[in-house]
Amino acid sequence: MRHGAPVNLHFDNRFLRELPGDPETGPRVRQVEGALWSRVAPTPVAAPRLLAHSAEMARTLGIGEAEIHAQRFADVFAGNALVPGMEPYAANYGGHQFGHWAGQLGDGRAISLGEAIAHGGERWELQLKGAGPTPYSRTADGRAVLRSSIREFLCSEAMHHLGVPTTRALSLVATGEAVVRDMFYDGHPRPEPGAIVCRVAPSFLRVGNFELPYARNDLPLLRQLVEFCIRRDFTHIEGGGLEGAGEALYAAWFAEVCTRTAVMVAHWMRVGFVHGVMNTDNMSILGLTIDYGPYGWIDNYDPDWTPNTTDAQGRRYRFGWQPKIAYWNLTRLAHAISPLFADPQVLNAGLQAYADAYTREDRDSIARKLGLAACRDADVELAKELHVLLADAEVDMTLFFRALADVDVAVPTLAPVAHAFYDDDKREASAPAFGDWLARHAARVREDAVDPAARRQRMNAANPKYVLRNYLAQQAIDRAEQGDIAGVHELLEVMRRPYDEQPGREAFAQPRPDWARQKAGCSMLSCSS
Numbered sequence: 001m002r003h004g005a006p007v008n009l010h011f012d013n014r015f016l017r018e019l020p021g022d023p024e025t026g027p028r029v030r031q032v033e034g035a036l037w038s039r040v041a042p043t044p045v046a047a048p049r050l051l052a053h054s055a056e057m058a059r060t061l062g063i064g065e066a067e068i069h070a071q072r073f074a075d076v077f078a079g080n081a082l083v084p085g086m087e088p089y090a091a092n093y094g095g096h097q098f099g100h101w102a103g104q105l106g107d108g109r110a111i112s113l114g115e116a117i118a119h120g121g122e123r124w125e126l127q128l129k130g131a132g133p134t135p136y137s138r139t140a141d142g143r144a145v146l147r148s149s150i151r152e153f154l155c156s157e158a159m160h161h162l163g164v165p166t167t168r169a170l171s172l173v174a175t176g177e178a179v180v181r182d183m184f185y186d187g188h189p190r191p192e193p194g195a196i197v198c199r200v201a202p203s204f205l206r207v208g209n210f211e212l213p214y215a216r217n218d219l220p221l222l223r224q225l226v227e228f229c230i231r232r233d234f235t236h237i238e239g240g241g242l243e244g245a246g247e248a249l250y251a252a253w254f255a256e257v258c259t260r261t262a263v264m265v266a267h268w269m270r271v272g273f274v275h276g277v278m279n280t281d282n283m284s285i286l287g288l289t290i291d292y293g294p295y296g297w298i299d300n301y302d303p304d305w306t307p308n309t310t311d312a313q314g315r316r317y318r319f320g321w322q323p324k325i326a327y328w329n330l331t332r333l334a335h336a337i338s339p340l341f342a343d344p345q346v347l348n349a350g351l352q353a354y355a356d357a358y359t360r361e362d363r364d365s366i367a368r369k370l371g372l373a374a375c376r377d378a379d380v381e382l383a384k385e386l387h388v389l390l391a392d393a394e395v396d397m398t399l400f401f402r403a404l405a406d407v408d409v410a411v412p413t414l415a416p417v418a419h420a421f422y423d424d425d426k427r428e429a430s431a432p433a434f435g436d437w438l439a440r441h442a443a444r445v446r447e448d449a450v451d452p453a454a455r456r457q458r459m460n461a462a463n464p465k466y467v468l469r470n471y472l473a474q475q476a477i478d479r480a481e482q483g484d485i486a487g488v489h490e491l492l493e494v495m496r497r498p499y500d501e502q503p504g505r506e507a508f509a510q511p512r513p514d515w516a517r518q519k520a521g522c523s524m525l526s527c528s529s
């Protein structure tokens with residue numbers, strides 16, 4: 001491994017320094033007891049080439065444009081070289097997958113490079129996804145394909161610009177190597193281009209990190225991890241320090257994890273994002289959206305839709321269930337940390353904080369999306385009625401809400417939202433019901449007597465014009481696989497300002513075309529990783 005200083009970063013690797021790990025472990029070791037991490041070096045790749053980067057994330061980290069375009073940047077963020085201070089490791093965690101305890105999982109293809117300290121003092125962990133095998137890879141290769149990496153890269157940044165709490169993406173680097181996936185859409189393995197995303201977050205701790213020491217009955221380790229997490233990632237609730245604070249502090253921490261999770265999920269519901277694989281190993285302790293695998297965006301409003309083809313039967317991770325699945329995941333966290341409490345019932349307050357925060361955020365969303373000054377109880381019913389109408393008539397969620405701001409509340413008609421219907425017959429059939437709803441909505445808006453321009457601006461700030469529809473990402477992927485990365489750059493550019501009109505870019509704000517209907521979910525074509 002070559003060392004050098006291509007990028008000006010300063011590291012302070014507290015996770016390694018303050019928590020027990022396995023300094024000697026190499027790749028391909030299955031069970032790692034009593035260790036929360038294992039040192040592992042990224043496996044160098046043949047020909048690293050920078051395909052795309054997030055200018056905002058680079059700026060936040062203090063990395064200059066000239067550094068980004070030097071070959072050393074691609075080398076570092078492909079895992080071929082280290083910056084001084086980087087100490088690569090894979091984290092050990094477990095998780096509940098599809099409702100069942102799956103045992104130890106760990107970072108099978110994610111390798112953390114270290115905790116970078118930005119100029120402002122913020123801590124940003126840098127993590128390569130697809131950088132080769134780790135002790136937690138089991139039989140898999142530790143690699144990622146270009147298409148799944150493009151999806152992760154674009155969606156991380158799109159979500160950030162939509163105002164949804166998320167892990168970020170600094171870079172997308174082609175490896176120059178082929179990766180073979182056996183799950184391909186025609187049933188045959190096929191080599192395809194490999195890539196590595198460098199994702200970034202203040203912490204990559206997940207619910208599953210806490211579940212593993214609990215499952216192994218290692219209570220000292222569990223306590224150590226909780227205290228570490230509070231000390232490093234929740235300094236504002238640490239107050240007078242951990243000394244003697246004990247249970248009250250842990251309970252306050254749990255309640256904040258619950259509240260943050262509620263805020264995250266309420267944003268998902270606001271923008272029509274479906275995570276697709278809300279296993280507890282994919283639930284961030286900071287309430288950040290993490291693991292952009294089989295995610296998807298709602299086109300026609302359908303609360304039962306999931307993009308995850310492997311979840312087609314039970315549809316556990318369907319759009320409309322996300323708030324309750326997040327709650328269930330938090331009950332798993334509560335269960336995992338319960339041995340730290342003399343009376344674990346105190347954790348119910350945290351779960352209640354989830355319910356309260358979700359209700360609060362949801363009501364705020366309703367008010368903003370419908371253009372109301374504040375959400376009254378009757379407005380919640382109005383929103384529910386709209387959701388039923390949208391689902392029954394197969395109406396595009398994003399287009400409808402965006403166009404709702406164009407309805408004249410003095411004389412409401414269906415015309416401004418007509419283009420959001422996928423089916424003409426359904427539009428005709430549901431016109432009276434929509435007419436009735438629009439009339440009641442308009443009457444309610446008039447009660448607020450808010451300046452129309454201000455109302456429109458507020459609605460447009462909650463109802464994005466541009467979201468990363470599955471087919472748009474797929475088109476960019478198809479071009480990239482042919483060697484043309486411009487589609488990724490263009491899509492990233494559009495998604496940087498999702499609430500703006502962006503004249504000339506209307507093509508990115510169209511209903512899903514008919515040809516893309518079959519691929520509206522996460523077909524194996526786009527999502528197997």
Ligand SMILES: Nc1ncnc2c1ncn2[C@@H]1O[C@H](COP(=O)(O)OP(=O)(O)OP(=O)(O)O)[C@@H](O)[C@H]1O
Pocket residue numbers: 105106107108109110136137138140141142143144277281282290291292293529
């Ligand atoms: N190609 C792979 N090689 C090694 N391990 C893998 C691979 N794909 C998935 N895994 C591991 O399988 C488990 C579940 O996978 P999942 O798809 O949820 O995660 P992921 O997308 O790889 O990573 P993350 O959750 O870090 O975003 C994790 O332990 C993950 O590291």
